[in-house]
Amino acid sequence: xxxGAARLPGTRxxxxxxxxxxxxxxxxxxxxxxxxxxxxxxxxxTHLGCEQGVCGxxxxxxxxVPQRSCIAYAVECEGSRVTTVExxxxxxxxxxxxxxxxxxxxxxxxxxxxGMLITARDIVLRLGAAEDARIREELSGNLCRCTGxxxxxxxxxxxxxxxxxxxxxxxxxPAPLAAAPLPVAGASAPAAAPSAPMTGGGAMLEETVHLAAxxxxxWAALSDLRRVADCLxxxxxxxxxxxxxxxxxxxxxxxxxxxxxxEGTVHLxxxxxxxxxxxxxxxxASRAEGEASWTVAPGAAGGSDLTVRLSWRxxxxxxxxxxxxxxxxxxxxIAQDFARNLDALVAGEPAPAARPLGLLAMLWAxxxxxxxxxx
Amino acid sequence: MKPAAFxxxxxxxxxxxxxxxxxGAPDARLLAGGQSLGPMLNLRLARPARLIDxxxxxxxxxxxxxxxxxxxxxxxxxxxxxxxxxxxPARGMLRHVAxxxxxxxxRNRGTLGGSLAHADPAADWVAVMAALGAAxxxxxAGGAERRIAAEGFVRGxxxxxxxxxxxxxxxxxxxxxxxxxxGYHKVCRKTGEFAKAIGVAMLxPARGMxxxxxxxxxxAPVLLPHTAARLAEAGPDAAAAIVAEETxxxxxxxSPAERALRAVAVRRALAQLDGG
Numbered sequence: 029x030x031x032g033a034a035r036l037p038g039t040r041x042x043x044x045x046x047x048x049x050x051x052x053x054x055x056x057x058x059x060x061x062x063x064x065x066x067x068x069x070x071x072x073x074t075h076l077g078c079e080q081g082v083c084g085x086x087x088x089x090x091x092x093v094p095q096r097s098c099i100a101y102a103v104e105c106e107g108s109r110v111t112t113v114e115x116x117x118x119x120x121x122x123x124x125x126x127x128x129x130x131x132x133x134x135x136x137x138x139x140x141x142x143g144m145l146i147t148a149r150d151i152v153l154r155l156g157a158a159e160d161a162r163i164r165e166e167l168s169g170n171l172c173r174c175t176g177x178x179x180x181x182x183x184x185x186x187x188x189x190x191x192x193x194x195x196x197x198x199x200x201x202p203a204p205l206a207a208a209p210l211p212v213a214g215a216s217a218p219a220a221a222p223s224a225p226m227t228g229g230g231a232m233l234e235e236t237v238h239l240a241a242x243x244x245x246x247w248a249a250l251s252d253l254r255r256v257a258d259c260l261x262x263x264x265x266x267x268x269x270x271x272x273x274x275x276x277x278x279x280x281x282x283x284x285x286x287x288x289x290x291e292g293t294v295h296l297x298x299x300x301x302x303x304x305x306x307x308x309x310x311x312x313a314s315r316a317e318g319e320a321s322w323t324v325a326p327g328a329a330g331g332s333d334l335t336v337r338l339s340w341r342x343x344x345x346x347x348x349x350x351x352x353x354x355x356x357x358x359x360x361x362i363a364q365d366f367a368r369n370l371d372a373l374v375a376g377e378p379a380p381a382a383r384p385l386g387l388l389a390m391l392w393a394x395x396x397x398x399x400x401x402x403x
Numbered sequence: 404m405k406p407a408a409f410x411x412x413x414x415x416x417x418x419x420x421x422x423x424x425x426x427g428a429p430d431a432r433l434l435a436g437g438q439s440l441g442p443m444l445n446l447r448l449a450r451p452a453r454l455i456d457x458x459x460x461x462x463x464x465x466x467x468x469x470x471x472x473x474x475x476x477x478x479x480x481x482x483x484x485x486x487x488x489x490x491x492p493a494r495g496m497l498r499h500v501a502x503x504x505x506x507x508x509x510r511n512r513g514t515l516g517g518s519l520a521h522a523d524p525a526a527d528w529v530a531v532m533a534a535l536g537a538a539x540x541x542x543x544a545g546g547a548e549r550r551i552a553a554e555g556f557v558r559g560x561x562x563x564x565x566x567x568x569x570x571x572x573x574x575x576x577x578x579x580x581x582x583x584x585x586g587y588h589k590v591c592r593k594t595g596e597f598a599k600a601i602g603v604a605m606l607x608p609a610r611g612m613x614x615x616x617x618x619x620x621x622x623a624p625v626l627l628p629h630t631a632a633r634l635a636e637a638g639p640d641a642a643a644a645i646v647a648e649e650t651x652x653x654x655x656x657x658s659p660a661e662r663a664l665r666a667v668a669v670r671r672a673l674a675q676l677d678g679g
Binding site: 038056057058060063078079080081082084087090093094095096098099100101103104107147150165166168169170196197198199200201202203204205206211212213281282283284285286312313361 | 447
């Protein structure tokens with residue numbers, strides 16, 4: 029297609045070398061390679077299973093080595109050579125593998141087979157006559173839900189039998205390293221021991237942070253949700269109506285950035301200096317609901333201890349992606365930031381420098397969304 | 404499973420990538436192999452406005468060395484390290500570790516520098532570089548560089564010591580001496596998945612080096628200096644005897660089961676030192 033064709037916003041023309049021929053395609057930067065191959069070149073032998081790099085069905089060769097076409101974008105591949113399962117008609121190794129897959133019943137539904145064949149060819153050519161255990165290890169990135177792998181391993185082993193491994197790769201000859209080493213920053217950064225034990229394993233945890241402020245002052249600060257939100261860049265309270273609050277919290281964890289908007293109910297009990305927030309929020313297709321409760325108690329050596337208990341449930345892509353342990357680390361860091369900011373608030377100091385997370389976030393994020401937990 | 408729209412630009416050099424990154428803050432993101440970022444994009448957990456592709460940046464695959472140090476450009480892939488396409492200054496440890504990262508198809512695209520900068524605390528290089536005492540070389544627009552000790556580089560899950568606008572350009576790894584020994588044990592339920600626990604042990608008497616590390620998986624890895632000192636004085640068995648105690652003290656926030664898993668990983672790494 030040429031530049032005269034009607035372009036969607038953000039599309040661009042790229043030249044992609046596929047199975048030995050150059051093709052000009054019009055793609056968006058977000059178009060992954062598998063979609064470009066399937067939708068524009070009708071090379072539907074490349075299958076899409078998980079679209080997150082796990083199942084291996086979309087494995088193709090990029091510059092001669094197997095790679096996932098669902099987590100490589102077409103624009104990245106301009107200048108590379110792509111080979112799909114349709115591109116091996118003249119390949120002797122692939123011909124032998126096709127025969128062996130048939131002879132050993134190495135497929136049933138066939139969905140994983142294109143990726144299996146491309147991975148199998150790499151195993152045969154790279155490792156030669158490998159043992160079954162190694163073949164299984166090498167196949168572990170290609171999921172088959174039909175065969176139990178026995179036939180696949182047998183087929184690969186049959187083709188690999190008698191072959192020799194690829195010759196060893198020569199290491200790049202290093203250039204001389206410039207003298208005058210740069211100073212090293214943070215050479216002895218100790219692993220900061222967390223301030224307090226944390227229990228809980230996934231959907232629930234408890235964290236205690238120490239505040240310099242005495243209990244009454246800390247409680248007073250915590251009782252004003254709008255002021256607390258000020259401590260927490262990214263948190264925003266839109267409305268407070270009695271015990272009902274609505275707002276949002278922006279969270280960042282590495283590349284993951286999310287803004288959870290939602291509503292909740294707050295209940296504060298000054299007599300026990302404890303509070304509880306239940307809420308639910310949503311961010312795209314991810315939904316979070318949860319509860320946070322907190323208590324301010326006198327600290328053993330002055331100041332006060334703020335104990336926060338969080339429980340949450342997450343559904344949608346974030347839950348699918350999620351690893352509970354990462355959320356715990358995020359919560360711990362949020363709690364530490366929050367304690368710092370809250371102390372500053374109580375002391376009447378100006379709001380701390382903007383940071384993506386705050387403690388309040390704990391209340392809100394976790395609550396509402398822990399979610400972004402991952403990033 | 405389709406990413407939100409983003410803009411895409413290729414950086415011709417590391418310095419150009421740093422300039423583009425500073426210009427695009429905070430919604431620009433560097434892309435190397437994309438093997439961790441890609442799934443996050445596809446799941447729309449990450450929605451950067453612009454990706455800056457480093458893969459073809461000049462200098463990102465330079466290799467430099469002197470007698471004590473090997474400097475590896477950030478753009479080398481795990482598979483290339485596995486295959487020995489770059490020298491292994493750690494006497495086989497890097498090749499061994501590389502082979503255990505994800506799957507070959509991911510290793511063929513994912514890069515050393517991308518993995519470190521992504522800073523998933525369960526990732527292998529984060530633990531290995533900290534244990535080796537490596538230095539991370541960060542470059543900013545204009546080309547100025549600084550080094551950051553790998554052991555302090557990861558600040559938490561997906562958080563690093565890189566300043567805004569800095570690009571991870573290379574890693575400088577001290578050469579182990581010929582009689583150095585290493586042990587690496589990763590607890591995984593399935594080949595290729597992220598670790599549940601990582602233990603690393605290094606003993607290089609000629610360089611006076613003894614280091615033991617517990618990969619924390621949910622947070623930055625922790626060095627175990629007491630265990631390392633015991634290792635240097637009395638050997639792996641004596642060190643193994645105090646691993647549980649020090650792991651417990653260093654990672655008090657973990658549940659007993661999680662702490663036990665770390666201790667097991669470290670003890671198994673120490674056990675690999677026996678017999679050279």
